[in-house]
Amino acid sequence: MLIFILRRVLSGLVLLFVISSVAFLLLYLGGGDIARRILGQQATQEDVAAKAAELGLNRPLLTQYLDWLTHALTGDLGASWFTGEQVSAGIASRFAVTLSLVLGATVITALVAVVLGVWAAVRRGWVDRLVQVISVLGFAIPGFLIAVGLVLLFAIKLGLFDPTGYVNFTESPAGWLRTVTLPVIALSIGGIAGVAGQVRGAVVDALRQDYVRTLRSRGLPFNRVVFRHVLRNAGGPALAVLAVQFVGLFGGAVIVEQVFAIPGLGQVAITSTSQGDIPLVMGLVVATAIMVVVVNLIIDLAQGWLNPKVRLS
């Protein structure tokens, strides 16, 4: 088990290194004359050269990269070229906001999708068809359209929630709830659609396994077999889908945050990319990659817990 974890951590670190290196090369090589872009077309050649020297852009790329990497290893991702704000601090505070949305959506997704999926697999008939319709529609309609629809209906027509803005949980829990409910719902609908169908499939598969019949033949009630044995065996595939969905929800959050004007990673992503604030973009890429690696690690551990074959080999 220890070797299993170590191997996973190692492969995560390699992934992190490769992603950040590739991103660095692409961003700095593809950026053209970065100093010129920051200063604008009217700036003199001298000003541009001075700016490049100030940002260290006149050094060889490899030096710049090693410099960035050594700092990054100590947690220092540099400062924004436009605001001077520390990238790590700026991203950390925004990350918390986005994470609260995504975690909320993931929990709701997992609960609703498992209930719907198991229900559809066991009951079949109309429940099954309902879950299929939800899966298709939720998958097909982009999350931000759902978000726009929710704003139109609940915030503008009915006035039940604040249409935009964000209140910190520590400031006012009620205000926080009022501002995050719609974004979390908008994110969850797509997530539920993605996961419920998969849970249904995994449960249907597990129900067809021979051991289900054998366990029932020993006198175990059907529901007990479903909740103890079928769910546990369907858990592996379901978790894998949930992990993919979690990463997908992060992407979805970028757009949904924009609809609800929530100051999360999405806003950083949009301002930094439209300005060409490369240190901030790099920080974003690294933060995302770390998140992906951590989520995959957690899922791997959970898989090991669920599946003795993984754990013991």
Next chain:
Amino acid sequence: MTEPTPLTEPTSPLEVSPELAEQTAKVSLFGRLLRTPIGLTAILVLVLIALSALFAPLLAPTDPNFASIGDVLGPAAPGHPLGFDSAGRDVLSRLLYAGRFSILGALLALVIALVIGVVAGLVAGYYGGWFDSVSSWLAGLVMALPGIIVLLAARAVLGPSLWLAMAIFGVLMSPAFFRLVYASVTAVRHELFVDAARVAGLSDLRILARHILGVVRAPVIIQSAMILGIAIAIQTGLDFLGLGDLGIPTWGNLLQDGFANLYSNPLLVVWPSLVVAVVCVALTLLAQTMRDLLERSTQPTRRRKKGKKAKVDPHKVDVIVHSDDARSLERMGEVLLEIDDLSIGYDQPGGGIKDVVHDVSLTVRRGEVHGLIGESGSGKTQTAWSVLRLLPDGGHITNGSIVFEGRNIAEALEKEMTELRGTKIAYIPQEPMSNLDPAFTIGSQLVEPMMVTLKISKDQARKRALELLAKVGIPNPQRTFASYPHQVSGGMAQRVLIAGAVSCSPDLLIADEPTTALDVTVQAEVLELLRSLQDEFHMGVILVTHNFGVVADICDRVTVMRNGRVVETGPVRAIFYGAQHPYTKSLLADILEEDEPRGPLTASVSARAAEADELADAEQAVNPTSTIGSAS
């Protein structure tokens, strides 16, 4: 279409033959798609939207970029049915022209994803080697990243461009095709028809194009519809964030303009949302419908096969009954189970029920081992499952009664059956490995049912489980108890399942080919174990088998089934010496023929099985070798 062939095993569609898969994908899939209401609607909607984009210059009232300052955010006017946007441009015109850019952009992403994914998948899957490992790793890497972040990062350096963004998105989506093609190719690479093509001297390129692409074509088409939908969604999302190219009309740009003016004119959001939602839903439904059609086309082969078997002799035939002799009666007690005129049917996809077992009657007494013999598909396992009331999904008892200890359990409620199972009627399955839950230890799978059915404590159940494991001949019960199923051998697993079946001392034991999946040497031991447990608990046993050797070995009476019907039944000696039905005779003849050249083996195996055997020496001659015959 594939004709049902009298194969014993159902064949999956991708294995049939590449030509068949090709035809299914090319001709009938599209044809059948048009015949489903959802498929037809989805295609019509998509064609309509594509045509309206294509003919936008003819349909649009004005130029999409013609701004009239006086009409900013203006409502619908004659000639301008959808009103004006925040720059005073005609919304309908922009919507129509936007279709051109949005659809072309999505198509660009699709083509790039297709080319990279399919080519890389073919090469990696077919040739393997370093390209395989590198591309699989890359695919995993690309899939791990949230696409929107990558697109945003790319935009930071490349600037806003619909085409660049869609090209990058195509690269990001290529793993979807790569994985699909890769999986299919590795699955068929070692198929006989590919080997045959290679032996026949076809070049790799021809084999790839003709035999392998044919197999993956349909799934690739389905995936394409999904990817198109996702591409339109993500492209609209980017534009909606204001990160797209504002110089061209796209659905996302319209949406963004509408959202910015949500309070002044909410309708501006509605039109592009509607178009995008309709396109995405249509594409997804199209993919879903194609997938359903493809899956359905595989199932009838299996179902029809069942139906066909049942039709072989549709008329009720007279069962040849041999009456009990003194020898068979001597061992047996009161009647435990009486199956009368039992029929079992399965729901058909088009509605209705098709019977697969017809008018089966048989009686099992306490202390009797009743052999239920027939080829696979003869209905013997269905009959066995129906006694447990554990038929697979869609299976029903359509007629007849199953009277167990004086009660008709064919009509019992699930709750009543749960009470009977384990304590009164128990079951030993055929395949030991798949019948143990891989996620739980062997011990917990023995303890749990005992705690539930016998209402004993965990410690008591544990003690009993260890005793049982020792009793069924497991050398180190403690260790096996703590093991997971994948850590023990098939023979051990079967002993565990036998221990589980007898754990609550049932009256009736249903053993479904309990030795078929085991090694020859283990088979005799397991039969012997069954016989001794049966003696000890004085159970009635239904032993489902296709093997007359097993019947000779331990059965008292035997029922021969064929095509879902009983053809002959009686004491085992009467059947062996006086079989009347030609089918029974042919089954017996098969064994005797196979028997002769295997003299030496017979001796060694029968020596092991002989000890507990109460049957006469006459059967011994037929006995263990046929076990070998069936296993080889």
